[in-house]
Amino acid sequence: xxxxxxxxxxxxxxxxxxxxxxxxxxxxxxxVAESAExxxxxxxxxxxxxxxxxxxxxxxxxxxxxxxxxxxxARLNGVPAAEHLGRRLRDVLPDLEASEQLLAKVLRTGVPxxxxxGGQTPADTTGDNRWWLGAYHRLTGPSGExxxxxxxxxxxxxxxxxxxxxVRARNRMALLDEANRSTGATLDLGQACQALAxxxxxxxxxxxxxxxxxxxxxxxxPSDRYPLRLRRIALATTPELAxxxxxxxxxxxxxxxxxxxxxxxVLADRRPLVLTDPADEAMRQFSLSYERKEHFRRMGAHSGIxxxxxxxxxxxxxxxxxxxxxxxxxxxxxxxxxGDLTDRAATGxxxxxxxxxxxxxALEMQRAFxxxxxxxxxxxxxxxRYLPAGAGAEVGGDWFDxxxxxxxxxxxxxxxxxxxxxxxxxxxxxxxxxxxxxxVQSSTPDFILLQAERTALTLExxxxxxxxxxxxxxxxxxxxxxNAGHVPPLLVAPDGTRTLLxxxxxxxxxxxxxxxxxxxxxxxxxxxxxxxTDGLIERRDRDIETGxxxxxxxxxxxxxxxxxxxxxxxxxxxxxxxxxxxxxxLARTGPPPPHTDHLPWLPQGWLHGRNxxxxx
Numbered sequence: 001x002x003x004x005x006x007x008x009x010x011x012x013x014x015x016x017x018x019x020x021x022x023x024x025x026x027x028x029x030x031x032v033a034e035s036a037e038x039x040x041x042x043x044x045x046x047x048x049x050x051x052x053x054x055x056x057x058x059x060x061x062x063x064x065x066x067x068x069x070x071x072x073x074a075r076l077n078g079v080p081a082a083e084h085l086g087r088r089l090r091d092v093l094p095d096l097e098a099s100e101q102l103l104a105k106v107l108r109t110g111v112p113x114x115x116x117x118g119g120q121t122p123a124d125t126t127g128d129n130r131w132w133l134g135a136y137h138r139l140t141g142p143s144g145e146x147x148x149x150x151x152x153x154x155x156x157x158x159x160x161x162x163x164x165x166x167v168r169a170r171n172r173m174a175l176l177d178e179a180n181r182s183t184g185a186t187l188d189l190g191q192a193c194q195a196l197a198x199x200x201x202x203x204x205x206x207x208x209x210x211x212x213x214x215x216x217x218x219x220x221x222p223s224d225r226y227p228l229r230l231r232r233i234a235l236a237t238t239p240e241l242a243x244x245x246x247x248x249x250x251x252x253x254x255x256x257x258x259x260x261x262x263x264x265x266v267l268a269d270r271r272p273l274v275l276t277d278p279a280d281e282a283m284r285q286f287s288l289s290y291e292r293k294e295h296f297r298r299m300g301a302h303s304g305i306x307x308x309x310x311x312x313x314x315x316x317x318x319x320x321x322x323x324x325x326x327x328x329x330x331x332x333x334x335x336x337x338x339g340d341l342t343d344r345a346a347t348g349x350x351x352x353x354x355x356x357x358x359x360x361x362a363l364e365m366q367r368a369f370x371x372x373x374x375x376x377x378x379x380x381x382x383x384x385r386y387l388p389a390g391a392g393a394e395v396g397g398d399w400f401d402x403x404x405x406x407x408x409x410x411x412x413x414x415x416x417x418x419x420x421x422x423x424x425x426x427x428x429x430x431x432x433x434x435x436x437x438x439x440v441q442s443s444t445p446d447f448i449l450l451q452a453e454r455t456a457l458t459l460e461x462x463x464x465x466x467x468x469x470x471x472x473x474x475x476x477x478x479x480x481x482x483n484a485g486h487v488p489p490l491l492v493a494p495d496g497t498r499t500l501l502x503x504x505x506x507x508x509x510x511x512x513x514x515x516x517x518x519x520x521x522x523x524x525x526x527x528x529x530x531x532x533t534d535g536l537i538e539r540r541d542r543d544i545e546t547g548x549x550x551x552x553x554x555x556x557x558x559x560x561x562x563x564x565x566x567x568x569x570x571x572x573x574x575x576x577x578x579x580x581x582x583x584x585x586l587a588r589t590g591p592p593p594p595h596t597d598h599l600p601w602l603p604q605g606w607l608h609g610r611n612x613x614x615x616x
Contacts, residue, residue, distance in 0.1 A: 056132075056153040059139065062146055064088055064103055076132070076155055078123025095120040103136060103149050112137040116156065130157040175199075179341045184348030192352040193234035196319070196345045201236035204338060205321035205330070207301075210234040210309075211255055212317035212353060228257040228264050230317055241299065241324060266306040267315055272335040273306040275322075303330040307338055309346040316350045358421055376402050377410040379474030379525075379590040383562035387535075387575045387582040397428035397465065398533045398583035403439050408475050411439050411448075414486065414531040414585050415467040418508070427463035431456070431509065435467070445469035445482035446518040449506070453484075453514035464510035468531055472523065474589045479529070480520040484509050487534050488548070492556045494526035500552040528558045528565065529587045535580030536573050547573075562586050 050057050056073025060066055066084040074081040077093060084092055089100050096119035106113050118131045133156045139147040182195035193210040200208040211230035232253055257263040266273050304322030308315070319342050323330055376382050384400040397417025405411055413435055417428045434455050435448065442448045448469060456465075468486035472479050481489065481501065485508035491499045501521065507513045523529070530551075537547025554572055556565055565586055575582040 057151070058084075058153070059148055059150050060089070060103065061148040062107065064100060064107070064149070066092070067148060073153060076123060076153065077121045079121075093119070093121055099134075103151070106136045106138055107146065107149050110138045116160075130155065131160050132156065175337075176340060176344045180344040180348065182348075183345040184351065187352050187355040189349070189352040189356040190233055192345075192349045193317075194236070196342070196349065197234040197236035199341070199345075200319070200321055200338070202238050204334065206238045206241055206324050206327055207320075207322050208234075208236045209320045210317065210349075211320070212309075212349070213315055214254065227259055228261070228267065230255050230257075233317075263306055263318060267308050267310075267318060270308050270310050272308070272339050274330060274332055274335045275304045275306070276302075276329060300324040302327075305330055305335050305338060307335075307342045309342055309349060311346050311350045314350060316346050316353060375404040376587075377404040377408045377472070377474070379408065380410040380472050380587055381562060381590065382410070382412070382585065382587045383566055384583070384585045385566055385570075387570075387584070397424035397431075397463065398535065398581045399428050399432055400531070400583045400585040401432055401436065402585070402587075403436060405439065405471070408473070410472045410587070411445075412470040412472065412529065412531060412585055412587055413467065414533060414583055415465050416486070416533040416535075416583070417463045417465040419463055424463060427461055427465070430459065430461060431465050431467070434459075435469075444518050445471050445480055446516040449482050449484050449509065449516040450514055453509050453512070453516075456510040457512055461510055464508040466508045466534075470529060470531065470587075472529075472587065472589060474525065474591075477523060477525065477589075478520050479523045480518050482506075482516050482518050484514070484516065487532060487537065490530040490551055490554070490556075491521075491523070492528040492530070492558045494524055494558055496556075496558060498552055498554070498556065500548060523589055525589055525591050526558055527589050528556060529589075530554075530556070530569065531585040531587075532569075533581075533583045535578045535582040536569075536575055536584060538580070539577065540579060558588070562588060 050068075051070050053070060054072055056070065056076045058066060058069040058073055065086055065088055069081055069084050071081060074084065077084070079092055089096075089103065093099075096117060099117050102113055102115060102117075105111075112135065114133070114135045116131055116133050118129050120129060124130055132153050134151050134153045136149055136151040139150050141147050179196065179199055182199060183192045185195075186192055189212065193212065197208045197210050210233050212233050214229045214231050232251055232255055235251055262273055301322045301324040304320065307319040307321070309317040309319060319338075321330070321338065380402075382402045384402070386398065386400070397415075397419065399413075399415050401411075401413040403411040403413070413432075415428070415431060415435075417424045417431060419427075431452070434452050438448045438451045438455070442451060449467065452467075466485040466487075468484070468489060469482045470479050470489060471481075481503050483503045483505050485505060488501050488503055491501055493499070501519075503519050504517045506516045532551075534544065537551050538544045539547065550573060554569060556568060560568075566584065569584060569586075
């Protein structure tokens, strides 16, 4: 403002022209002492250093009016140097942050300050903020009087923006790493998808849903002809939307998108879709029914993004996010970042999907095979239980079986195929079928295992299996055992005496080294036999011998109902903590049955008129 201009005080600071004239006069005068001439030369050199310094330099008086500034500062400010002199800082540069208050503090306290100031000057043509690093100190005279403030200023905009870009890049990499780590840390599909949803809310959105393609309902991406069916696996919302968003979809339900819908095209093209108009039909397809669409509109949702979950050519599912209320609108830049994030997360979720489907398939195979009706001979009561491993562990090939044989005998079988997954479950079914077939043709457990070994080698089964056979004969009050690399059985006598049977152990079936032996021991009526697989007693944090000791010390009451005994076993050994699946078979012998040669698995009267001699 011209009215506020004050001419610089020559007693404080000479102008450049005045200094040049004084230097010229001194050099041509014969009466000036040599020391004064040298002092003036030094002053002139100092002034040249200030004038030509690439950093901006300024001197302000006690009213914070410009007394001096060099050309570098004039260029930074975008205002000629002459238009600074005599004017306040706020008059020359009104769009800077509160710099004048800082200079007043330096003037008042005498404490130097080094700070970064941001804002805009007339030199800025982009409209973006710039930043300057300034060092300020108070100027005093020979007698300590306060003369003003001096400052040195350098622009650091590029350095700060570069550092911000570096920080953003580092944060981006950390975020992508977090997405990869959190979704890849588990094979549980629900946990993997929920980890992604929790990563998105509230950091990037107010609502997030993660859907996985249903393989039965969607054999391929149905962009043109077929509907697209996904199952909602995970949800996350801000507290404000927790109740309001519930009508948009619930966990576990199917979400069906019509052929040619925006979501179908997103998954077909593998490209995110940004929705920024609440009235857009694609935006309103966050919810499908008319009532849900209206509810979505009333929630105040204003922008959203559809994102595909895919690994290479494998379609995994979709992610839906939206913002509502006062949250900033989602943009293409958000879609780019979220696309990278979901790409990272898709790998972990795809692993969980494959594992979950294989796990469920193997489990269904196990249950289907073990649900096959079993029959016991007279005088034998049995109860079996298959317990799959907990979340994050694969289903194995454990099984149990009972089979009624001629002469009132019952064969007990417990086995464990090495390995896990569908192949282990399939191998289990083959071993089980082989043993059932051989049992009705052979007389002793060791011969059954020998024949099973030969059959496994002939069929080239690629999995070995441990197996324990127990042939109960209540009429003779004995049991004959043969063990192929399996956990020993526990025998509980009617008086409660517990014995972990020490049996000869042969190699597992399928190894090709089988040399099986049979061991017969007395079994009094009312005795209980416990057969199990190693998942019941073996843990990562304890050796199998400790588990066997615990098994031998189980407080089993031989007179208790078998369901009660099974509960006692599972309570004390807690199979839920096992990383392997578990098969348990309990058997109790009763009073010796009357002598009979009928085959218990055949209908009554089937033998009438037939000349059959049961094997002995």
